[in-house]
Amino acid sequence: MAVYTDITDEELETLLADFDLGAPVSFKGIAEGVENSNFLLETESGRFILTVYEKRVRSEDLPFFLGLMRWLAEHDYACATPVADRAGEISKSVRGKPCALVSFLPGLSVRRPGVAHCREAGRGLAELHRAADGFPMSRDNDLGRAAWAPMFARLKGQAEELKPGLADVIDADLAYLAANWPTDLPSGIVHADYFPDNVFFHGEAFAGTIDFYFACTDAFAYDIAVALNAWCFEADGSFNITAARAMLAGYEAVRPLSDAERAAIPVLAHGAALRFFLTRLHDWRATPAGALVKPKDPLEYERKLAVHRASKDLVLFGTARA
Amino acid sequence: MAVYTDITDEELETLLADFDLGAPVSFKGIAEGVENSNFLLETESGRFILTVYEKRVRSEDLPFFLGLMRWLAEHDYACATPVADRAGEISKSVRGKPCALVSFLPGLSVRRPGVAHCREAGRGLAELHRAADGFPMSRDNDLGRAAWAPMFARLKGQAEELKPGLADVIDADLAYLAANWPTDLPSGIVHADYFPDNVFFHGEAFAGTIDFYFACTDAFAYDIAVALNAWCFEADGSFNITAARAMLAGYEAVRPLSDAERAAIPVLAHGAALRFFLTRLHDWRATPAGALVKPKDPLEYERKLAVHRASKDLVLFGTARA
Incomplete structure (x- = not known):
């Protein structure tokens, strides 16, 4: 679990200005993912995860990761899907770090799988x-x-x-x-x-x-x-x-x-x-x-x-x- | 921001068995609150915050805090409201620590208030x-x-x-x-x-x-x-x-x-x-x-x-x- 990067309301607003998702309704850092910082974002149009990529993820690999998630979702695999901004971009940046908005995937992980x-x-x-x-x-x-x-x-x-x-x-x-x-x-x-x-x-x-x-x-x-x-x-x-x-x-x-x-x-x-x-x-x-x-x-x-x-x-x- | 306590899916299930909130749909530790551990919980009947009380909050003070939140909500003040279980209890426990389920309050906090x-x-x-x-x-x-x-x-x-x-x-x-x-x-x-x-x-x-x-x-x-x-x-x-x-x-x-x-x-x-x-x-x-x-x-x-x-x-x- 990790929240390395702190995003201010102003930085969030600047990021969301590129998207057609309406105004933010709630925004919380979540203890999910070891390598990246993850935030649960609700806007007027739904729920999303904002992932800010830290140290281990190289920005040159993002098109692969995000492209794969999009491909999988388009092929009916249950996973989060990257959301494109108005210009069609899915690879964004915030506070000088690469980031992406993906759809919220409901479900619970299990601690001790049976x-x-x-x-x-x-x-x-x-x-x-x-x-x-x-x-x-x-x-x-x-x-x-x-x-x-x-x-x-x-x-x-x-x-x-x-x-x-x-x-x-x-x-x-x-x-x-x-x-x-x-x-x-x-x-x-x-x-x-x-x-x-x-x-x-x-x-x-x-x-x-x-x-x-x-x-x-x-x-x-x-x-x-x-x-x-x-x-x-x-x-x-x-x-x-x-x-x-x-x-x-x-x-x-x-x-x-x-x-x-x-x-x-x-x-x-x-x-x-x-x-x-x-x-x-x-x-x-x-x-x-x-x-x-x-x-x-x-x-x-x-x-x-x-x-x-x-x-x-x-x-x-x-x-x-x- | 703090998530001190880790709650397993089994512990969550045991806790929710006392409530009439339906099955859990998603559950995430959130970086909110300095003194306690907070989790965003979605069940079939809505969204809630599960707060697990750590060190500084004394369990004998909980009836005051939770009673106040309920009073304020009943008097039309915008704040989270504690949710009672089937027996009418709002003060619960998980992993040997006191906890409470409260309603989810939408909204964003501001970093640099104008x-x-x-x-x-x-x-x-x-x-x-x-x-x-x-x-x-x-x-x-x-x-x-x-x-x-x-x-x-x-x-x-x-x-x-x-x-x-x-x-x-x-x-x-x-x-x-x-x-x-x-x-x-x-x-x-x-x-x-x-x-x-x-x-x-x-x-x-x-x-x-x-x-x-x-x-x-x-x-x-x-x-x-x-x-x-x-x-x-x-x-x-x-x-x-x-x-x-x-x-x-x-x-x-x-x-x-x-x-x-x-x-x-x-x-x-x-x-x-x-x-x-x-x-x-x-x-x-x-x-x-x-x-x-x-x-x-x-x-x-x-x-x-x-x-x-x-x-x-x-x-x-x-x-x-x-």
Whole structure:
């Protein structure tokens, strides 16, 4: 949760002057999104989210992110849609930072997803992969496998501080992943941050996805691996295989996986756990004291890594076909 | 702005089970209120604010605060109204903390109020004083004049750290205020925290007041003094006498001030500046690093104190009658 940027009523008025949305009725900073500042805006014509893009989002990537959201909404995927101003622009700026107004998406995220939520989330992810098919832009995954070793080279000291001996263990992860990383899996647009905070429900029914600011071009199965890590571990660090199977079943009801994709999921999940461990390790130290953001514990992902290290035999997810 | 407490979807469901508001549709932590955690909740039957009371609000004071809000709303004052559950309860609890659901109040707060806003804010404050007339409960101002000397006794070291020599200057303020503090002014329910963040507008028209969690029984003119400090200083520390006169004119259009009240405003404003200086000085050091809250700068109020020290002759506010 984060509200880094403060928007005054005057700045809001200046921004809204470019749109045909009527006068503002209410405007509140909301604790949603880790990377950006988000505001819930109500105007005479409806409700919107104003997202102000901070540090990690590069303005040159915005046409991809916003174009994707618009494409998905036009292809009946439940997600927020960017709103164009009178000149047709969706990429705007406020207080010298890039920003965009998107439609308000109702729904609640769940803190501790149950098996039914995991099934629905799997279905929602497959629908995203399907709806994005044909989207004409692409974007490399700059937090993909090739990025991890150079990232970790700068974080070794912090890893040792976190847990003595950890640097060698992570080096072994990197070597294992480099040797075993699958290539040639079916690829396309992936969300790459499909965590419970970013998925909305009505009751137990999937209601939509938010926060496409890590979306990129990568293997679909990598997106599933990120989601399995995020949704199917219990608070005590154990992996809930029933939830994982439900998520895969929900996914496959829309887009069946190939044998190669199924077989790759354990190593992809090992890599995906490393990716989130590394960025959390970085943020853990980089977050200034007093910032309006609570850095996420990197150790949560080190515990998930340990589970993956212990189960390289593909049994873990029940994903190996007989 | 603060979101201290995290509410899970399950905790929300448990809370809502006591109410007849239908299923939740959306739920977001909002950056509003310094002392409490606030969430914007939409259910099938409308929009509400869930306030979870943290540290400074004592649960034994809640019947006063919530009762006052209900009284004011019933007397046509524009403010959020507490919502009773099926058993008629408005004081609830979540995650072991007291909480309440109140109706959503639309409107925008202004960052840099203009003269027109000050006039309207004055009118809104007088309407509050009038609407509260007859409210059967009372509550001592535990941050009133009698509290300042004991508070400062514990903060002297911090004042010196902030600005060497400041402790003696504040001691002189305390002596001056003790000798000159008015008694027998017309009293009743005051808001006691009537800052621009707590007042909503539609355009330049007053739209309502929020955050009654410092409300207490005190001189009406003290409430005006708090508001003059909060609304009528420019960012450069200068006092905008045009804005102050507009605020008083707006107030008097609803509730004319007596000569004694007018004459007392400068010393009340001096004291009100000290009250906010002291609590900010306390919070400045007490806020843990990494908390989801940005402590307010005590020096802003020390600069206001300096203005009051220099203008004890009643000329400052143009409030002395010829």
